Amino acid sequence: MDSDTLQVFQSELTCSICMNCFLDPVTIDCGHSFCRPCLSLCWEESQTPRSCPECREIPEWSDFKTNIALKRLASLARQARADHDHSSEEQICVTHQEAKGLFCEADQTLLCGPCSERPEHAAHSHSPIHRAAEESREKLVKRMRTLWKLREEMKISLNQEANKTQSFENYVALRKAMITVQYQRIPLLLHEDEKMHLEALEQEAKEICQQLKGSVFTMTEQAESMRERYRELTEMCHKPDMELLQVRKEDPSSERETVF
Ligand SMILES: [Zn+2]
Ligand SMILES: [Zn+2]
Ligand SMILES: [Zn+2]
Ligand SMILES: [Zn+2]
Incomplete structure (x- = not known):
């Protein structure tokens, strides 16, 4: 994805409350979508009746289901962003001179491919x-x-x-x-x-x-x-x-x- 397309793609998947990629997105009655946590906190803090932070329409329902399609797209957008920023964040394994692209859940550390195959990680x-x-x-x-x-x-x-x-x-x-x-x-x-x-x-x-x-x-x-x-x-x-x-x-x- 070139960086212009990436930008458009990402802006469509940005929550207007937190300006981040959607997290557990919900779509309310008017059609606007927000992160569920952002909407919950926003409504919690406003004194006025619960209305859409974008168009002010008051939704009839407040028990929203996660918008699964949007959630998947948001995950892809985060992935694209991570790939794009990768070079600056990437860590290199000193022993193997390879990028540490794997996460070890048990040790909570980053590993390179060859490191992940070492015996101490066999069961992870x-x-x-x-x-x-x-x-x-x-x-x-x-x-x-x-x-x-x-x-x-x-x-x-x-x-x-x-x-x-x-x-x-x-x-x-x-x-x-x-x-x-x-x-x-x-x-x-x-x-x-x-x-x-x-x-x-x-x-x-x-x-x-x-x-x-x-x-x-x-x-x-x-x-x-x-x-x-x-x-x-x-x-x-x-x-x-x-x-x-x-x-x-x-x-x-x-x-x-x-x-x-
Ligand atoms: Zn948000
Ligand atoms: Zn709205
Ligand atoms: Zn290594
Ligand atoms: Zn491990």
Whole structure:
């Protein structure tokens, strides 16, 4: 592919939110496509109703399927870009003077052909850099989906908890009004009791409210850190092949099976 065609090809497969090649692309009602993570984060942050970031049309659905054709084309575009940039990024094996074109999953290193045939690698699976990077992206995307789902569930519980706090506060206000009304019917002499009664109620209510607010606070923080993790993973996926594989090499936490 000559570089003009490559440019056209790539611009058609560029997400207008992140300006990178599509990652887990979805096509919304108006026909415009975006990376799923970019759209999720963009909608999460906007105060207005969910509309297309390009034409502002409001989609009826929000449960989008991955556009598989676009996803394959985006992978090809990344491959073309990698081939194009290859010379600058390519690493040469000192022993064999050959390009290190294979990625060893087990050792998380790059190898040249002859190196990959050495006995210590006999039991490993080695794949070309681009394929290894795409597989790594695919795994990250899966984890991100789980993470986002957990976050959505967390937001629902958070809303419920916030509602609970609100109804509890309403209930306390009502109880106070009832106590005052009750004491209005009895002799003035007992009004010291009313004060004590109200104070006891207030004290108890304060403790419960603090507990409720504490749990709302913790959940808000958790939802927040889940979103940050999601953003980090999105950025990681958008990195060039070599960098993505190197990130995995340097960051052992990315190998953990858990989502955070
Ligand atoms: Zn994007
Ligand atoms: Zn649109
Ligand atoms: Zn070698
Ligand atoms: Zn190996």
